[in-house]
Amino acid sequence: xxxxxxxxLVIGAGPGGYIxxxxxxxxxxxxxxxxxxxxxxxxxxxxxIPSKALIHAADEFDKVRHMSLATDxxxxxxxxxxxxxxxxxxxxxxxxxxxxxxxxxxLRKAKVKIVHGPAxxxxxxxxxxxxETGTQVIRAETVVxxxxxxxxxxxxxPFGGPIISSTEALxxxxxxxxxxxxxxxxxxxxxxxxxxxxxxAVTVVEATPQILPQYDAxxxxxxxxxxxxxxxxxxxxxKAKGLSGQGxxxxxxxxxxxxxxxxxxxxxxxxxxxxxxxGWGLEELDLDRSGRFIRVDDRCRTxxxxxxxxxDVTGEPMLAHRAMAQGEMVAEIVAGRKRSWDxxxxxxxxxxxxxxxxxxxxxxEARAQGYEVRIGQFPFSANGRAMxxxxxxxxxxxxxxxxxxxxxxxQAVGAGISELSSAFSLALEMxxxxxDIAGTIHAHPTRSEGLQEAALKALGHALHI
Amino acid sequence: xxxxxxxxxxxxxxxxxxxxxxxxxxxxxxxxxDMVLAAVMTDxxxxxxxxxxxxxxxxxxxEVGDTVAVKAPLLRIQIAGxxxxxxxxxxxxxxxxxxxxxxxxxxxxxxxxxxxQVRQNRAPPAEPAAAEPKHAERPVPREPAERPLxxxxxxxRAQEAGIDLRQVTGTGPAGRIGHDDLDQFLARGVxxxxxxxxxxxxxxxxxxxxxxxxxxxxxxxxxxxSRIPHITYVEEVDVTDLEDLRTTMNNGRKPDQAKxxxxxxxxxxxxxxxxxxxxxxxxxxxxxxxVTRYGAVHIGIATQTPAGLIVPVVRHAEARSIWDSATExxxxxxxxxxxxxAREELSGSTITITSLGALGGIVTTPxxxxxxxxxxxxxxxxxRPVWDGTQFIPRKIMNxxxxxxxxxxxxxxxxxxxxxxxxxxxxPALIFxxx
Numbered sequence: 033x034x035x036x037x038x039x040x041l042v043i044g045a046g047p048g049g050y051i052x053x054x055x056x057x058x059x060x061x062x063x064x065x066x067x068x069x070x071x072x073x074x075x076x077x078x079x080x081i082p083s084k085a086l087i088h089a090a091d092e093f094d095k096v097r098h099m100s101l102a103t104d105x106x107x108x109x110x111x112x113x114x115x116x117x118x119x120x121x122x123x124x125x126x127x128x129x130x131x132x133x134x135x136x137x138x139l140r141k142a143k144v145k146i147v148h149g150p151a152x153x154x155x156x157x158x159x160x161x162x163x164e165t166g167t168q169v170i171r172a173e174t175v176v177x178x179x180x181x182x183x184x185x186x187x188x189x190p191f192g193g194p195i196i197s198s199t200e201a202l203x204x205x206x207x208x209x210x211x212x213x214x215x216x217x218x219x220x221x222x223x224x225x226x227x228x229x230x231x232x233a234v235t236v237v238e239a240t241p242q243i244l245p246q247y248d249a250x251x252x253x254x255x256x257x258x259x260x261x262x263x264x265x266x267x268x269x270x271k272a273k274g275l276s277g278q279g280x281x282x283x284x285x286x287x288x289x290x291x292x293x294x295x296x297x298x299x300x301x302x303x304x305x306x307x308x309x310x311g312w313g314l315e316e317l318d319l320d321r322s323g324r325f326i327r328v329d330d331r332c333r334t335x336x337x338x339x340x341x342x343x344d345v346t347g348e349p350m351l352a353h354r355a356m357a358q359g360e361m362v363a364e365i366v367a368g369r370k371r372s373w374d375x376x377x378x379x380x381x382x383x384x385x386x387x388x389x390x391x392x393x394x395x396x397e398a399r400a401q402g403y404e405v406r407i408g409q410f411p412f413s414a415n416g417r418a419m420x421x422x423x424x425x426x427x428x429x430x431x432x433x434x435x436x437x438x439x440x441x442x443q444a445v446g447a448g449i450s451e452l453s454s455a456f457s458l459a460l461e462m463x464x465x466x467x468d469i470a471g472t473i474h475a476h477p478t479r480s481e482g483l484q485e486a487a488l489k490a491l492g493h494a495l496h497i
Numbered sequence: 498x499x500x501x502x503x504x505x506x507x508x509x510x511x512x513x514x515x516x517x518x519x520x521x522x523x524x525x526x527x528x529x530x531d532m533v534l535a536a537v538m539t540d541x542x543x544x545x546x547x548x549x550x551x552x553x554x555x556x557x558x559x560e561v562g563d564t565v566a567v568k569a570p571l572l573r574i575q576i577a578g579x580x581x582x583x584x585x586x587x588x589x590x591x592x593x594x595x596x597x598x599x600x601x602x603x604x605x606x607x608x609x610x611x612x613x614q615v616r617q618n619r620a621p622p623a624e625p626a627a628a629e630p631k632h633a634e635r636p637v638p639r640e641p642a643e644r645p646l647x648x649x650x651x652x653x654r655a656q657e658a659g660i661d662l663r664q665v666t667g668t669g670p671a672g673r674i675g676h677d678d679l680d681q682f683l684a685r686g687v688x689x690x691x692x693x694x695x696x697x698x699x700x701x702x703x704x705x706x707x708x709x710x711x712x713x714x715x716x717x718x719x720x721x722x723s724r725i726p727h728i729t730y731v732e733e734v735d736v737t738d739l740e741d742l743r744t745t746m747n748n749g750r751k752p753d754q755a756k757x758x759x760x761x762x763x764x765x766x767x768x769x770x771x772x773x774x775x776x777x778x779x780x781x782x783x784x785x786x787x788v789t790r791y792g793a794v795h796i797g798i799a800t801q802t803p804a805g806l807i808v809p810v811v812r813h814a815e816a817r818s819i820w821d822s823a824t825e826x827x828x829x830x831x832x833x834x835x836x837x838x839a840r841e842e843l844s845g846s847t848i849t850i851t852s853l854g855a856l857g858g859i860v861t862t863p864x865x866x867x868x869x870x871x872x873x874x875x876x877x878x879x880x881r882p883v884w885d886g887t888q889f890i891p892r893k894i895m896n897x898x899x900x901x902x903x904x905x906x907x908x909x910x911x912x913x914x915x916x917x918x919x920x921x922x923x924x925p926a927l928i929f930x931x932x
Contacts, residue, residue, distance in 0.1 A: 369657070370657050370659065371656060372656060374644075374652050374656070376644070433671070436670075436671035436672070437671065438646065461648065461649050462648045463646040463647060463669075463671065463673045465670050465671050467670070468670075
């Protein structure tokens with residue numbers, strides 16, 4: 033097969049890779065992208081998008097099921113609803129398919145050549161791709177590694193049979209009766225909550241003392257409360273030990289050291305993700321590492337000249353929007369523009385019920401960095417929009433420097449609050465002070481008023497509490 | 498309540514103005530009698546100004562680096578009057594506002610408040626500080642490790658222009674850097690440098706106000722370099738015999754005699770040469786168009802001190818023996834370095850020697866000590882092979898790099914002057930032969 037020679041080769045068409053390729057194409061860079069599975073990567077195929085689809089279906093189902101109860105206070109009555117999970121999954125697959133072809137269309141529009149198949153480095157400039165029609169050799173001036181990440185497997189709970197990862201959980205044909213989730217991070221809780229709403233009896237096993245350990249206890253509290261309402265059993269300080277003898281349950285060791293078996297139809301293991309650094313010839317390149325990740329500098333350059341790396345393979349936070357921003361930056365660097373990573377905020381959203389969003393520094397992080405802080409917190413129980421949508425749990429919190437009122441961080445927990453992430457990040461990127469937020473008119477009646485009120489509260493003159 | 502005005506004192510010796518080099522107080526500070534308020538510097542001396550009264554500083558009449566005319570108000574001190582004066586209270590309430598207005602323009606543009614004669618002494622275009630916006634003078638303090646505060650658009654522009662935003666002063670709220678601040682920074686002409694990969698780029702800059710001694714030196718050099726068309730003439734001198742003589746003389750010197758360097762010999766040689774070429778031992782007042790030739794040979798010796806370059810003067814070198822010259826040189830050099838040299842010891846030279854000793858290099862281009870017309874620069878002595886007609890022999894060679902005011906001294910005369918010195922130094926006995 034004829035060799036392809038190009039200026040830029042992107043390995044992996046996940047959010048980081050495809051954005052990098054599209055932007056490079058826009059800038060007139062001769063670009064090739066290689067994808068082993070499907071365009072869109074984890075995010076689009078087995079991550080963000082399908083999980084959000086499932087969560088939405090679960091929410092709707094839960095809502096209607098509530099209406100079917102005699103206790104519904106809105107005055108709506110419906111028959112007992114039924115869920116056909118196979119249909120839900122088909123609907124979800126339809127969306128994924130639309131987005132797949134959307135990404136491919138965008139790549140083509142940007143004149144990016146797409147090569148399907150697993151890639152392998154021959155040397156720093158040459159990559160072999162096993163395509164359906166044979167081995168394709170690609171030589172490139174610059175290579176961008178965007179191979180992403182994959183779920184961590186526990187050695188004593190290898191994936192297979194009843195033990196599933198998030199990937200399988202998104203394509204189940206039926207709702208498991210008893211689901212045990214190992215790992216109380218955001219992926220486990222998002223899926224666990226969805227299955228609980230769809231009718232599964234869910235138990236979450238978490239080894240540390242708190243679920244969602246990356247968030248502070250205040251933010252997690254409304255989530256824990258809602259999990260309890262949904263009947264999800266949360267076992268913290270509890271370790272998974274392996275499959276029980278009959279293979280129909282999970283052996284655990286509880287906080288007091290007792291071993292116990294949790295009956296389970298499915299065991300969902302969500303104990304984190306690891307960078308995909310094997311199987312594509314990284315060993316040929318001998319790139320410097322930073323822990324498990326490929327070490328990159330502020331221009332996403334690896335230790336080898338002409339090789340960049342972006343996205344999950346380069347480290348935490350393993351988030352699609354971080355990968356996209358890196359991809360865009362690298363494309364512009366390859367096109368000869370001066371760029372370096374100077375983002376102030378990588379917002380993190382957790383699509384639990386209620387949602388959690390965090391941008392910038394939490395109060396504890398700010399204090400740990402030596403700032404004297406001023407904190408304003410506004411509860412949604414005092415927000416009209418929250419009351420009229422039957423979801424008053426949660427709050428907006430702003431963290432600012434006490435001396436200059438510069439906003440250091442913004443967090444919120446509440447229904448639909450993920451959409452506030454844009455306002456949070458904008459405030460941080462623009463270098464807003466409390467007065468800037470307080471002085472901005474926020475539309476009434478919306479949850480976003482909570483942001484303005486939190487800033488006012490930090491300034492000492494909140495109007496609605 | 499009363500007010501006490503302290504004026505720039507007459508620091509003597511016909512000095513019409515002095516440079517303010519240090520404030521020890523700021524407005525609002527309480528002061529007590531005899532407390533040092535400020536330091537001012539004349540051509541050569543630094544004078545401390547004590548407070549004659551108790552009170553509170555109301556305003557300062559100059560900023561550090563400003564030249565203030567003698568008798569010009571320097572600062573105002575509010576002094577306590579008799580309490581209980583009814584009118585005094587009213588005045589106190591009404592006074593501060595108009596005063597503050599009166600003070601502001603003075604402080605913002607001190608130059609314009611000075612008499613014209615003082616202004617002439619300031620380096621004219623070399624004061625960009627006056628043209629800079631006020632905010633540049635009080636940047637918002639920022640921790641070095643902190644990331645600069647700027648919107649994404651500003652950061653992008655900075656990246657494309659190759660500017661490290663940590664070097665840019667933000668004038669927005671909380672020190673935020675805006676497009677205006679970037680414009681300001683770019684207008685100051687920062688050249689981003691391309692650096693090979695692997696080497697770290699250091700972009701820190703430090704602004705140091707040129708005051709006191711450094712400013713005196715700067716003004717003096719500017720005057721010399723801008724007014725005098727220099728001709729520099731370099732010649733090599735074989736000092737082998739001179740060095741032998743010097744060693745012998747040093748071995749036989751009496752305990753009270755200073756050790757001889759090459760300079761006393763050069764001074765004697767110059768004295769003899771200048772007797773034949775009085776046009777080189779002169780000062781030129783170019784405003785008046787008059788050259789003054791001197792019978793006396795007062796030789797300035799450019800001397801490096803911890804504070805900077807100063808030029809103590811060996812007076813009446815023509816009347817000093819070689820040993821006397823050496824003693825005087827040693828004494829003056831020490832006095833200059835200790836800062837104990839008297840004013841008359843630091844002025845009045847008619848010609849100057851500059852020597853960096855072992856650091857003398859091969860060639861220098863000395864700048865004439867205005868208003869003199871000549872300066873003799875001594876380069877280092879090195880042993881070099883010299884062809885004597887049959888073979889190479891090692892000889893001790895020293896270069897003299899001398900500059901002359903070409904308006905007064907023609908190249909021919911300059912060359913003759915140096916050649917005569919060369920002859921004397923190469924045959925040192927000639928230095929000592931009378932007539």
